[in-house]
Amino acid sequence: MAVPGTPIDAPPPGIARLRRHEWLSVLSRAVRTRRGTVGLSLMALVVAIAVVGPFIAPNSPTEFVTAPFSGPAPGTPLGGDALGRDVLSRVLAGGWLILLMAAAATLFGVGAGAAAGISAAYLRGWADALIMRSVDVVLAFPSLVFALLLVSIIGPKLWLIVLAVGFSHAPQVARVLRSSTLDISERDFVKAVELQGVKPRLIMAREILPSLITPLTVEAGLRLTYSIIIVAGLSFLGFGQPPPAPNWGLMINENRIGLQLNPWGVVVPAALIAVLTIGTNTFSDAVARVALGVGRQAEEITPLEGHVLVAPR
Amino acid sequence: MVTVDARATGAGRGRRGHPIGRLVVSRLGGGVITLIIVSIVVFAATQILPGNAAYAVLGHNATPARLHALELQLGLNRSAAAQYAAWIGGLLTGKAGNSLANGQPVWALVAPRLVNSAVLVALSGLAGALIGVLLGAIAALRKDSLFDYVLSVVSLAVTALPEFVVAISLVILFATVVFQVLPAVSVLPPGTWAWQQPELLVLPIATLVIVVVPYIFRMMRAAMIEALESEYVEMARLKGLPAWRVLLVHALPNAVPPTVQVIGLNLLYLAGGIVVVEYVFDFPGIGQGLVNAVSNRDIPVIQLIVVILAAFYVFMNILTDVVALLATPRRRIAR
Numbered sequence: 302m303a304v305p306g307t308p309i310d311a312p313p314p315g316i317a318r319l320r321r322h323e324w325l326s327v328l329s330r331a332v333r334t335r336r337g338t339v340g341l342s343l344m345a346l347v348v349a350i351a352v353v354g355p356f357i358a359p360n361s362p363t364e365f366v367t368a369p370f371s372g373p374a375p376g377t378p379l380g381g382d383a384l385g386r387d388v389l390s391r392v393l394a395g396g397w398l399i400l401l402m403a404a405a406a407t408l409f410g411v412g413a414g415a416a417a418g419i420s421a422a423y424l425r426g427w428a429d430a431l432i433m434r435s436v437d438v439v440l441a442f443p444s445l446v447f448a449l450l451l452v453s454i455i456g457p458k459l460w461l462i463v464l465a466v467g468f469s470h471a472p473q474v475a476r477v478l479r480s481s482t483l484d485i486s487e488r489d490f491v492k493a494v495e496l497q498g499v500k501p502r503l504i505m506a507r508e509i510l511p512s513l514i515t516p517l518t519v520e521a522g523l524r525l526t527y528s529i530i531i532v533a534g535l536s537f538l539g540f541g542q543p544p545p546a547p548n549w550g551l552m553i554n555e556n557r558i559g560l561q562l563n564p565w566g567v568v569v570p571a572a573l574i575a576v577l578t579i580g581t582n583t584f585s586d587a588v589a590r591v592a593l594g595v596g597r598q599a600e601e602i603t604p605l606e607g608h609v610l611v612a613p614r
Numbered sequence: 615m616v617t618v619d620a621r622a623t624g625a626g627r628g629r630r631g632h633p634i635g636r637l638v639v640s641r642l643g644g645g646v647i648t649l650i651i652v653s654i655v656v657f658a659a660t661q662i663l664p665g666n667a668a669y670a671v672l673g674h675n676a677t678p679a680r681l682h683a684l685e686l687q688l689g690l691n692r693s694a695a696a697q698y699a700a701w702i703g704g705l706l707t708g709k710a711g712n713s714l715a716n717g718q719p720v721w722a723l724v725a726p727r728l729v730n731s732a733v734l735v736a737l738s739g740l741a742g743a744l745i746g747v748l749l750g751a752i753a754a755l756r757k758d759s760l761f762d763y764v765l766s767v768v769s770l771a772v773t774a775l776p777e778f779v780v781a782i783s784l785v786i787l788f789a790t791v792v793f794q795v796l797p798a799v800s801v802l803p804p805g806t807w808a809w810q811q812p813e814l815l816v817l818p819i820a821t822l823v824i825v826v827v828p829y830i831f832r833m834m835r836a837a838m839i840e841a842l843e844s845e846y847v848e849m850a851r852l853k854g855l856p857a858w859r860v861l862l863v864h865a866l867p868n869a870v871p872p873t874v875q876v877i878g879l880n881l882l883y884l885a886g887g888i889v890v891v892e893y894v895f896d897f898p899g900i901g902q903g904l905v906n907a908v909s910n911r912d913i914p915v916i917q918l919i920v921v922i923l924a925a926f927y928v929f930m931n932i933l934t935d936v937v938a939l940l941a942t943p944r945r946r947i948a949r
Contacts, residue, residue: 434651438652438655441648442652442924443885443923445889446904449889449904450656450659453660534778537890538905553782557782560790564791574779575776579771579775581774583770
């Protein structure tokens with residue numbers, strides 16, 4: 302905090318602030334890198350299948366149209382699943398909810414993490430201690446275990462899974478945002494507003510948050526991949542959508558006993574999940590590289606340390 | 615970059631003890647506090663919050679008499695603090711109550727699973743670290759070669775894959791559709807241990823190794839490139855030292871600390887990663903135990919396994935920090 306009476310170089314309004322729409326230029330530059338193009342194309346492919354799929358599925362995803370685990374035949378090009386339902390139709394209908402839940406969990410996790418990280422760094426003192434101790438506690442649970450713990454209490458509700466996955470992302474986001482905020486809150490434009498007597502809440506929302514959109518965008522990209530992995534993983538374990546709903550994660554589990562008879566019921570949903578996560582990861586990697594100014598030569602060691610490649614989930 | 619010198623290290627040993635010793639003590643203290651809070655959260659969430667755990671277990675059709683009996687068994691009629699004290703005391707003395715699913719003592723159910731999982735994590739961590747460090751070092755030495763390029767692209771792709779997709783792909787490739795050379799499931803007969811049937815461990819370990827290697831590889835490659843381009847390696851080369859000596863004595867030790875940290879974090883990840891992998895292969899470890907317990911709402915088992923995983927997480931984190939610190943010569947010097 303600036304001590305009243307301390308001389309401070311009053312910044313000309315609007316100039317000392319960080320560029321507000323930096324994140325848009327980061328995104329558009331990322332799209333134009335090779336990694337960005339590849340990643341976005343893969344993502345777009347799977348998103349298109351998941352979104353358009355339910356409308357063009359030839360059969361009802363829950364109707365029994367063929368023999369269990371029958372191979373590809375006219376009318377059922379990918380064969381039948383464990384109960385004789387059309388694999389192609391179930392694949393087409395089984396992706397949108399995973400995407401929606403992963404996106405919602407990411408938004409919630411990044412939002413909650415940003416709020417916690419910015420408050421901790423800006424308010425300091427007991428608020429900082431309390432928030433960072435809570436962060437340590439949540440970090441002591443592996444994400445999937447945290448979600449399983451909540452599911453075991455309340456039951457496999459979809460909204461609960463979204464909240465649990467988002468909540469398990471929040472600590473990592475909070476840590477990154479806390480260190481960015483510590484840096485930002487020492488800048489002159491923040492000091493200047495403080496001297497005008499603006500409330501801390503408003504300074505955080507109007508001055509600090511807008512300056513941190515770029516790191517937030519980077520975090521959101523990384524978290525999206527992990528959200529998809531955990532949401533699909535919970536479905537695979539049987540704690541997502543209940544049967545008979547078509548769901549890529551659940552399909553892999555239902556059909557794996559018949560791998561020898563009709564592998565398509567496992568291979569196609571697994572491949573779609575793989576292409577999707579590779580796409581989001583490659584794209585978010587491109588965004589992170591552009592945002593953090595990582596060139597091709599200097600590999601990802603210092604600026605990205607603790608940020609991008611530390612550990613899975 | 616300074617190497618350790620005896621005088622500077624000695625300066626750290628003052629009346630307040632060695633800086634590393636102080637760090638270990640303060641981190642351990644923090645870890646214990648975190649764990650106590652974790653245990654309270656787990657306990658409160660599973661036993662007290664949802665109204666009544668007995669109701670959750672028995673469901674809507676429970677008779678009042680059965681509800682009452684289970685409440686007594688779980689000790690739900692006592693105060694929250696007394697329940698917590700009894701529970702945590704039981705955990706620490708090996709009497710964590712009985713499973714609600716089959717009535718057996720929880721520790722007796724979990725202990726053999728813990729051993730199996732420990733074997734899985736240790737072997738996967740060791741293999742993953744060796745392969746990751748080796749590939750990373752080779753890629754750094756052959757920077758911008760085809761080998762380096764292919765490995766970097768593959769590692770970026772693999773880091774994105776969910777474990778169950780990797781596991782299922784391995785099952786398709788090696789156990790069912792393409793080749794049938796390995797068992798698709800790793801079911802152990804009761805009373806046998808994981809190491810008695812090594813062929814059952816191959817696919818679960820391979821899955822975990824595939825998931826962790828890219829991270830270790832990328833960090834090792836980056837750290838090694840930085841070390842190789844540094845002035846002290848340049849200096850060693852100019853002095854005319856043999857290439858192997860430059861590599862092993864000058865470059866490698868400085869590439870190790872950041873890599874050690876990433877290896878530690880990946881061991882941490884394995885604590886969560888085993889949940890899905892053990893489930894896919896029906897491997898009788900605590901991960902599969904947790905999934906089964908969640909399906910059965912077997913609360914005492916869930917509590918114990920979650921606390922074990924959290925304890926591993928917290929202490930592994932501390933160990934990683936300390937080892938990384940010990941491996942960094944210039945950080946051993948007191949400020």
